[in-house]
Amino acid sequence: MSAHESPHASPQASLWPAPTARQPVAATVALPGSKSLTNRALVVAALSDGPSVVRRALRSRDTELMAAALTTLGAAVDTSGDDWTVTPGRLGPGAVDCGLAGTVMRFVPPVAALAHGTVAFDGDPHARTRPMSAVLDALRGLGVEVDGDGRGTLPFEVRGRGAVAGGRVTIDASASSQFVSALLLAGAAYDAGVEVVHTGPPVPSLPHIDMTVACLREHGVEVDDSVPDRWRVAPQPVRATDVTIEPDLSNAAPFVMLALTSGGRVSVPGWPARTTQAGDALRDLLDRMGGEVSLDADGLTVTGTGEVHGIDADLHDVGELTPAVAALCAVADSPSRLRGVAHIRGHETDRLTALAVELRGLGASVTEHDDGLSIAPAPMHGGEFKTYADHRMAHAAVVVGSRVEGVLVENVETTSKTFPGFADAWSGLFPG
Numbered sequence: 425m426s427a428h429e430s431p432h433a434s435p436q437a438s439l440w441p442a443p444t445a446r447q448p449v450a451a452t453v454a455l456p457g458s459k460s461l462t463n464r465a466l467v468v469a470a471l472s473d474g475p476s477v478v479r480r481a482l483r484s485r486d487t488e489l490m491a492a493a494l495t496t497l498g499a500a501v502d503t504s505g506d507d508w509t510v511t512p513g514r515l516g517p518g519a520v521d522c523g524l525a526g527t528v529m530r531f532v533p534p535v536a537a538l539a540h541g542t543v544a545f546d547g548d549p550h551a552r553t554r555p556m557s558a559v560l561d562a563l564r565g566l567g568v569e570v571d572g573d574g575r576g577t578l579p580f581e582v583r584g585r586g587a588v589a590g591g592r593v594t595i596d597a598s599a600s601s602q603f604v605s606a607l608l609l610a611g612a613a614y615d616a617g618v619e620v621v622h623t624g625p626p627v628p629s630l631p632h633i634d635m636t637v638a639c640l641r642e643h644g645v646e647v648d649d650s651v652p653d654r655w656r657v658a659p660q661p662v663r664a665t666d667v668t669i670e671p672d673l674s675n676a677a678p679f680v681m682l683a684l685t686s687g688g689r690v691s692v693p694g695w696p697a698r699t700t701q702a703g704d705a706l707r708d709l710l711d712r713m714g715g716e717v718s719l720d721a722d723g724l725t726v727t728g729t730g731e732v733h734g735i736d737a738d739l740h741d742v743g744e745l746t747p748a749v750a751a752l753c754a755v756a757d758s759p760s761r762l763r764g765v766a767h768i769r770g771h772e773t774d775r776l777t778a779l780a781v782e783l784r785g786l787g788a789s790v791t792e793h794d795d796g797l798s799i800a801p802a803p804m805h806g807g808e809f810k811t812y813a814d815h816r817m818a819h820a821a822v823v824v825g826s827r828v829e830g831v832l833v834e835n836v837e838t839t840s841k842t843f844p845g846f847a848d849a850w851s852g853l854f855p856g
């Protein structure tokens with residue numbers, strides 16, 4: 425099965441028994457590369473002045489969709505080995521499948537605006553409900569013609585004319601940091617560059633905007649991010665470069681949590697000493713939830729005692745960690761409150777409702793708030809855990825399953841969005 429065929433297009437109602445730890449797990453887990461870093465590297469490489477190399481690229485549904493999108497637009501993307509090469513080309517018309525990837529549906533339209541011709545965008549059924557209008561309206565404000573059905577979501581068409589006027593644009597990015605990242609990633613190629621000003625409730629996932637800025641700087645692009653809620657990229661050349669992708673620290677969540685749920689020890693080699701990845705917040709979160717966490721030149725090691733404590737945490741900056749953290753809270757010995765993540769209702773699914781429903785289905789005591797969840801200790805039991813085509817719901821399921829017998833994960837293959845082979849990698853950690 426290719427990474428972008430089923431189980432996403434036609435989910436099968438398969439149930440996968442999540443393994444339970446009957447003894448402490450001691451493991452070293454080499455994780456695949458970061459989705460967010462890989463997809464930024466591919467986009468900026470396609471706008472560069474020569475071929476770029478993306479080393480240890482993540483090969484998964486989201487990154488293959490990004491490679492396919494850029495290929496459709498005219499770049500040559502060689503994904504045959506572990507190190508991918510991107511050779512920019514004349515941007516032209518085509519049709520882009522976004523799957524369920526926020527990075528594809530938000531980051532590619534500003535590139536398509538530079539194409540000589542119309543680029544049509546569509547994606548999975550749920551992708552058609554994910555917020556998009558801030559990017560489409562911003563493009564219109566920058567001089568680009570965009571046709572849609574008026575809802576401001578997929579599907580839509582970007583009518584490229586080979587150049588974009590660019591300039592200053594004001595958007596409300598409170599629903600997703602990706603709106604800002606999208607405009608910055610292509611902005612250096614616009615005639616007047618781009619200046620993005622945010623007005624509205626605070627922008628979530630700011631580390632991801634820092635990641636965008638860092639990625640552009642690696643390509644020699646100067647970005648002015650000196651003023652909060654305003655980012656400026658002047659028109660300038662984008663230099664080809666050679667980057668190495670870090671392991672995906674958000675996908676590390678269930679693995680390092682297994683140290684706590686099993687009272688064991690899990691190491692992740694290659695965990696960077698400094699990073700813009702949101703997943704780095706796991707170090708602090710797991711320390712507060714009862715783990716011992718140490719980071720050195722060899723990587724990260726998390727050691728558990730078997731005790732898991734609840735936590736009061738604002739996850740606004742690191743919302744993509746919420747499903748796994750909520751699952752760990754469900755097996756904790758004290759109450760938790762997770763805050764600041766109203767925006768994750770617009771992720772792969774409405775994650776707050778999905779988590780409340782599915783964790784309750786296994787016996788957890790969960791109260792849903794507008795911006796998060798309260799979770800209190802309660803006896804849990806096995807049962808089916810639905811994933812809603814959301815890779816991180818599957819991560820939540822296996823975290824509970826590592827502690828609670830009989831958790832059946834529906835469509836675990838949905839993890840191939842960012843981690844093909846996840847179920848085998850996970851099962852391989854359980855002895856016997």
Ligand SMILES: O=C(O)C1=C[C@@H](OP(=O)(O)O)[C@@H](O)[C@H](O)C1
Pocket residue numbers: 459460461526527599600601602605628629632743744767
């Ligand atoms: O730019 C990115 O790579 C991402 C930004 C964040 O999106 P939001 O700002 O919509 O939360 C994050 O949750 C998502 O997983 C990846």
Ligand SMILES: C=C(OP(=O)(O)O)C(=O)O
Pocket residue numbers: 524525526527744771772816
């Ligand atoms: C929100 C996520 O993905 P996307 O890039 O599709 O927004 C995620 O991976 O948690």
